[in-house]
Amino acid sequence: MLGRLNHVAIAVPDIAAATATYRDTLGAEVSQAVPQPDHGVTTVFINLPNTKIELLEPYGENSPIARFLERNPDGGIHHICYEVDDIIAARDKLIADGARVLGSGEPKIGAHGKPVLFLHPKDFCGTLVELEQA
């Protein structure tokens, strides 16, 4: 089922400061900040030779990462995103196996314009997993 590691996401309280740290201190190539109203976050992507880092800051009310940042005020690793060849087939197998798919269970379009789903962290070693259609 699992393909490439598409990105590792880090939730941060201040995405401009985090972007400057990656750009200026770590010399990384960083994208513009892009508000994602449908997901309640603003994203910045850091391109690496073998994958990406996704910086996330809460956007608007009821951001799904707000409580995570209350628990981790300096920020922290928030989720990992794997690519899958067929996100619907993957979802249906996971549900059949008893895993919890978050939200409505229907994929939403993510930051890369591809369908994405999220799996409950309690079912995957305490780690929030995102699946993205390859």
Ligand SMILES: CC[C@H](C(=O)O)C(=O)SCCNC(=O)CCNC(=O)[C@H](O)C(C)(C)COP(=O)(O)OP(=O)(O)OC[C@H]1O[C@@H](n2cnc3c(N)ncnc32)[C@H](O)[C@@H]1OP(=O)(O)O
């Ligand atoms: C633009 C899209 C972009 C992309 O890549 O394309 C994105 O990645 S969007 C990213 C933001 N969106 C999401 O994260 C959607 C899925 N997430 C959620 O629905 C919530 O974050 C949820 C339900 C996983 C957790 O929400 P919340 O923290 O408010 O719930 P609880 O406080 O009830 O927590 C329940 C339980 O889970 C533990 N938890 C929460 N977040 C994480 C996490 N990131 N990693 C590991 N564990 C997590 C939390 O500590 C609670 O555990 P407990 O033992 O019960 O205290």
Ligand SMILES: [Co+2]
């Ligand atoms: Co993500």
